[in-house]
Amino acid sequence: MRVYLFIAAIAGGATFLLTPLIRHLAIQIGAVGKVRARDVHTIPTPRMGGLAMMLGFAVAMLFASHIPFVSGLFQNNHQAWVVLAGAVAICLLGMADDLWDLDWMLKMAGQLLIAVFVAWGGLQIISLPIGSLFAASPTLSIAITAFLIVVSINAVNFVDGLDGLASGIVAIGGIAFAIYSYIIARSSPSYASMATLIDVAMVGICVGFILHNWHPAKLFMGDSGSMLLGYLITCASIIMTGRLDPASIHTSIYLPVFMPILLPVLVLFLPVLDMCMAIVRRLRKGQSPMHPDRMHLHHRMLKIGHSVQGAVLILWGWAALISFGSIMILFFPARFVAIGFAMAVVLLTVATMYPYLKHRIPELRAENARLEAARRAAAAGGPKASDGDGDGASAGVGTGDKAGVSD
Structure with missing residues (x-):
């Protein structure tokens, strides 16, 4: 556990130190977001903070490759380097959008190509718990993996509308999933887990960036950051849940995951919910699914009277409730978890509507x-x-x- 905390600290420290440099670079090259009708901020603010986050993640992974406890994860296969290559590619695509505002179809095509590349490189869901566990064909495995990555990338991108919101939600989901993957890894001969490693590094870059991104933000993560976070949290979930064998894991541990195909939806419930609501809302109006508006969850929170900080904290609370609720049954009886969950729902509902x-x-x-x-x-x-x-x-x-x- 101390090794993972050290890696998270490296990722967070590197991101925190690099963010001011990236902010200066963003201003120099013109990556400054104009104030749009749907935006909450009132002054032009530099974006492209995702570059600092990607560099922080890369530094943490390079450090980890030389730490004895987890170095074997880098020697036995090339999965870690595939994830890192995909992170660089998705961040560069996001930077291009931060600079030139790419057409949404072009951006999605780039996301899909990167997702297919990563899946082809070995990051795949190779089994699905539908009725009983069965081996999926390589083509189906790549297709499902790419679909999940693209959905998660866009879900985080949709919810990135308030200072610190997206990075906080992803960090909360990452912490919950890191705890779960660490528990799973303890049943193996080696405690080292690539899923846990990616999660803790991702949590570190989120925390390091939030220190600069808290309202009023000095820098936005932009699409380069939101797409990167959606990509990383999905990669971590695919690495672990895509290869789980229910026969080798006790039912009380396996059940909280529900099934691999739903795990990214669980840890990213709010972003996915917001994305689904936005798509349905826009299609009903005869608009493109990517047509911008001011009806996202965070916009609704501001409309009913919350401050920016208050809205972010309450949405963090909902994310924590949903993310940690699934792993609490590992430690407590289900009825106690249900009671606590219901009480938390009531408290958060009151706070939301207050x-x-x-x-x-x-x-x-x-x-x-x-x-x-x-x-x-x-x-x-x-x-x-x-x-x-x-x-x-x-x-x-x-x-x-x-x-x-x-x-």
Whole structure:
């Protein structure tokens, strides 16, 4: 465990130190995001922070390759280098988008090519738990792997709308999954795990970048960062879950993963949910799935009254609940986990809706007070109508009619 913490510290420290240099480079080459109608920030801010994150990840992986505890992971196969090559490629594609705003179809084509390259290089899901475990054909394995990578890349890209949001959500999912993969690795002759190694390095670069990206951000990660994070967390999940054999792992450990094809959705539940909602919303309007708008989850949080920091912290809370909820059954009985999960849902729901309720409850009270005053006025006006006063009678009838309508 200490080795993994050391690798995470190296990744975080390298990213933290390199980010100011990348920020200066971004300004020099013009990678500065213009303020768009859907943006939350109000001043042009440099992006391309993903380059610092990719360099931090590369430094951590190179250090790890010389650490005795995990060096065997680099010697026995070339999987680590395939992941690193894919990280460099996806980051370069994101940098191109940060600089020139690539067409979404061109960008997705690049994502798909990189995903296929990585899958062809050996990073594949080779078995699927559908009914019973069965061996998938090489073509199907590559197709499923590439699909998962592309979906996760775009899911993180969709949710990257507030300072620190995407990196925080990915870091939380990475911590939860690193714990799980570490537990799985303890059942093997060697505790070393490539999935855990990638996860801890990814968590490190997220933390190192958040220190510069917290609101108000000095630098945005841009597509070079969001695409990189979606790629890395999916690679880690594929490396571990794509090769799990339920016969060799106790059911109580295997079940929390559910199935390999759903694991990226679990650890990236909020980004995937946001992406699915956006696609459905845009298609219903006859728009492109990539058409920008201000209806993402983070936009809705701001609309109901949260500050940027508050919205980010609450969305982090939801991400932590979903990510850690799946691994808690490794340590506690399922009924206790369910009770704790339900309590956390209630607390987070209250926190999420509090700004809306804070403003809405006084409005409802004022509205009820007006209705009560109208009823009292109607009740007071009724007897006057029977006094034989024509004006009073007509007023009473009018008030009664209005009261009846409002009821």
